[in-house]
Amino acid sequence: MTTLTYAWRAARVTPLGELYTPPRITAALLRLTVQVVLVASLWHGLYAQTGTTAGLSRDQAVTFAVLAVLASRLRELDQYAGRDSVAQHMYYGTVVYWYLRPLSPHRYYALRALGEQLYGLAWALAGYAICLAAGVVVPPESAAVAGVFALSLLLGQWVLHYVMLLIDQLCFWTLRNTAALLILIFAQNLMSGVYAPLWFFPHWFLVLSSFLPFQATLNVPLSLYVGRIPLSDAGFQLGVQAAWLVALRVLTRFLWRRAARRVVSQGG
Amino acid sequence: MNAVRIMWRVTQLNFRAQLEYRTEFLMMIAIGAVWQVSVIVFATVLLTRFAGMGGWDSSDVLLIPATRMLAHGLFVLFLGRVHGLGRHIQEGKIDAYLLRPLPVYRQVQLEFFPTNAIGDLTVAVGLMAGALGRSHLDWTAGRISYLIAAVLGGMLLEAALFTVVASASLRFPAADYWGRWLEELLGTFGSYPLNVLPRAVGGFLTYGLPLAFVAYFPAAVLTGHGHSTGAPYWLAAASPLLGLLAYLAARWLWRWALGHYTGVNG
Numbered sequence: 001m002t003t004l005t006y007a008w009r010a011a012r013v014t015p016l017g018e019l020y021t022p023p024r025i026t027a028a029l030l031r032l033t034v035q036v037v038l039v040a041s042l043w044h045g046l047y048a049q050t051g052t053t054a055g056l057s058r059d060q061a062v063t064f065a066v067l068a069v070l071a072s073r074l075r076e077l078d079q080y081a082g083r084d085s086v087a088q089h090m091y092y093g094t095v096v097y098w099y100l101r102p103l104s105p106h107r108y109y110a111l112r113a114l115g116e117q118l119y120g121l122a123w124a125l126a127g128y129a130i131c132l133a134a135g136v137v138v139p140p141e142s143a144a145v146a147g148v149f150a151l152s153l154l155l156g157q158w159v160l161h162y163v164m165l166l167i168d169q170l171c172f173w174t175l176r177n178t179a180a181l182l183i184l185i186f187a188q189n190l191m192s193g194v195y196a197p198l199w200f201f202p203h204w205f206l207v208l209s210s211f212l213p214f215q216a217t218l219n220v221p222l223s224l225y226v227g228r229i230p231l232s233d234a235g236f237q238l239g240v241q242a243a244w245l246v247a248l249r250v251l252t253r254f255l256w257r258r259a260a261r262r263v264v265s266q267g268g
Numbered sequence: 269m270n271a272v273r274i275m276w277r278v279t280q281l282n283f284r285a286q287l288e289y290r291t292e293f294l295m296m297i298a299i300g301a302v303w304q305v306s307v308i309v310f311a312t313v314l315l316t317r318f319a320g321m322g323g324w325d326s327s328d329v330l331l332i333p334a335t336r337m338l339a340h341g342l343f344v345l346f347l348g349r350v351h352g353l354g355r356h357i358q359e360g361k362i363d364a365y366l367l368r369p370l371p372v373y374r375q376v377q378l379e380f381f382p383t384n385a386i387g388d389l390t391v392a393v394g395l396m397a398g399a400l401g402r403s404h405l406d407w408t409a410g411r412i413s414y415l416i417a418a419v420l421g422g423m424l425l426e427a428a429l430f431t432v433v434a435s436a437s438l439r440f441p442a443a444d445y446w447g448r449w450l451e452e453l454l455g456t457f458g459s460y461p462l463n464v465l466p467r468a469v470g471g472f473l474t475y476g477l478p479l480a481f482v483a484y485f486p487a488a489v490l491t492g493h494g495h496s497t498g499a500p501y502w503l504a505a506a507s508p509l510l511g512l513l514a515y516l517a518a519r520w521l522w523r524w525a526l527g528h529y530t531g532v533n534g
Contacts, residue, residue: 027445038457038469045464046318053317080355179295179384186302195306195456200313 010108011115014079018119032073032127039065040136054199060226063137064197067222070127072194074120074157075164084112086168087181099263106256109168113161141227148234152221155241160217162248163188169252172259192218199228213244274370275378282381293383300344300387303455304337308395311459322461327402328491333459334392334399335415336483339422340454341389347427348385349377351451354437354444362438363531372526373519376434411490414508418486421508425482426454428514435518435525450477458482463498470498478514481507 018024043065047058056064079085086109089095098105131137140146167184174180189195191214198209198219209215220237223229229237286293311333315326322329353376356362365375405411429450436443458479462470474480480497485504488494494501503510 021442023440023442024445027442027449031445031449038453038465041465041469042457045466046314046321048464050318174292179292179299182299183295183302186299186306190306190309195310196313200317201309 006103007111010103010111011118013084013112014116015119017084028073028123032069032123035069036066036127036131036136039069054197055228056197056199056226059138060228061197063226064193064222064228066131066137067128067225068194068197068218070124070131071153071218071222073123073127074117075160086171087178090171096263099260105260106253109165110161113164117157117161138226140225144231145224145227148231148238149221149225152224152234152238152241155238155245156217156221159213159241159244159248160188160192162245162252163213163217165252166248166255169255169259172255172262187212188214188217191215193222194218197222197228199223213248216241216244271370271374275374278378279381282378286381286383296383297387297390300341300384300389301391302387303384304341304388304391304395307333307337307455307459308391310456314460322464323496324461324491324493325404327399327404328487328493329460330395330399330402331487331491332461332483334396335418335422335487336454336458337388337392338396338419339482340426341385341392342419342423343426343430344382344388345385347377347423348382348430349379350427350430350434351447352444353434354441354447357437358441360531362529366529366531373522405491414486415490417508418483418490421511422482422486423511424515425478425507425511428511428518429478431515431518431522435521438525438529453477454479454482458484460484461488461493463496467498474499478510480504481510 018028040062043062044058047053047061051057080088083089083092083094086095089098095105098108101108103111128137132139140149163184167181170180170184191198191209191212193215198206198215201209209219220229220241224231224234224237286296311329314321315329319326350373356376356379361379362372365372368375400407430447433443433447433450436446457473462473462480462484465473470480480499485494485497485499485507488497489501489505489507494504497504
């Protein structure tokens with residue numbers, strides 16, 4: 001029971017910060033609505049005089065781009081406003097409290113991320129339902145596609161969690177790392193298909209992306225959803241996602257142990 | 269003259285402060301460049317896959333991201349510290365600024381040296397050189413003067429938009445959220461012809477959130493597409509002037525908001 005209480009309290013930390021600032025929720029709602037309209041309009045406009053390009057029809061491209069906007073809500077909560085980002089804890093020295101609680105830092109971090117992602121998922125699902133009803137996005141081709149997409153999205157978000165954790169763990173080794181964090185976040189957005197579906201990029205870019213974990217976070221699930229990756233290839237893609245998941249889990253657990261040795265409270 | 273000397277001294281000190289962490293300094297230059305390259309990548313992908321975007325030749329389209337990026341680089345260098353001001357307000361720094369004998373807006377701009385602007389401007393200058401090199405236009409003195417005015421107007425318009433957000437942040441620090449969205453919108457929708465969008469959406473990006481005036485309208489006027497933007501030609505042509513007027517209006521709003529600012533101690 002106590003474990004569950006700790007889990008609940010840790011998971012709701014960042015969402016509560018958002019719920020206590022209504023202007024932030026209004027802003028998020030407006031931003032998401034406008035962004036969906038703009039992105040859908042852009043891809044409709046671009047396809048006005050073109051048929052299928054890069055293996056994507058107009059409906060597939062619009063659906064991919066709109067779902068990417070909705071998926072970006074999954075990890076958009078602002079830890080910085082609540083002074084609860086790892087970078088801030090390292091800067092102010094308050095990270096030491098993470099090691100004094102009856103909950104290990106890596107578990108607190110994971111539970112907090114889970115809460116954030118569940119909160120973001122509620123937003124994304126509501127947005128998806130509205131977009132589907134309005135005909136902005138097309139539904140998956142079959143129940144099997146929907147199932148594979150759901151599994152792939154779960155794996156993708158899990159991989160994304162570890163990528164973001166890696167970025168945060170960097171803070172334990174470098175006090176001033178704003179630029180490194182920005183570069184990694186940029187790489188994540190570019191190579192996962194947030195800016196534009198990866199299928200539009202040159203072949204060399206696709207090859208490069210296939211060696212990195214970023215495309216496993218969003219490009220794979222969304223490509224499965226719109227049918228750009230056929231169901232026959234889904235097994236391999238899910239395997240790649242799972243492999244990244246295991247590799248990143250092992251690496252981040254190792255880094256948590258090493259990071260603990262670097263935390264020194266004031267006075268030694 | 270004394271004010272200029274103080275600003276120069278503070279900027280020199282800020283630059284030395286940035287040099288304290290050499291790796292971070294170099295990476296900040298890199299992030300500026302990388303961020304701008306992302307805009308180029310996005311524009312290139314669209315241009316390659318969707319040729320003749322909005323009826324524009326690809327060399328003409330290139331002038332839009334080049335103008336926007338140069339304007340953005342100058343904004344980051346000279347006036348960019350208004351972006352993200354909400355965090356400084358939360359930390360109570362404004363209260364300290366109010367006690368010093370220097371205008372608050374100037375102190376905000378002198379908060380730190382924007383190292384990433386070096387990367388921003390390097391890529392932007394390169395892209396502008398490439399755009400001008402590929403352009404089939406006759407670059408007369410008049411056109412060059414208008415392009416320079418457009419870049420400066422774009423810088424001032426971007427500064428005006430972020431100053432409005434900063435003014436709102438003085439009362440609602442959470443308004444800073446809008447600044448991040450604004451930056452994203454400028455990067456995504458400010459770099460290609462807006463006539464590919466439906467008229468209502470193009471209208472929103474012209475009269476609601478005036479992104480069109482930053483680079484699209486000036487580039488349209490320069491390349492002879494000024495009459496097909498959906499806005500009156502004179503309005504599109506007056507973009508640089510509108511940038512200046514918007515900035516002056518935003519500074520007035522800032523002064524008004526600062527006059528009504530109350531810190532945590534009332």
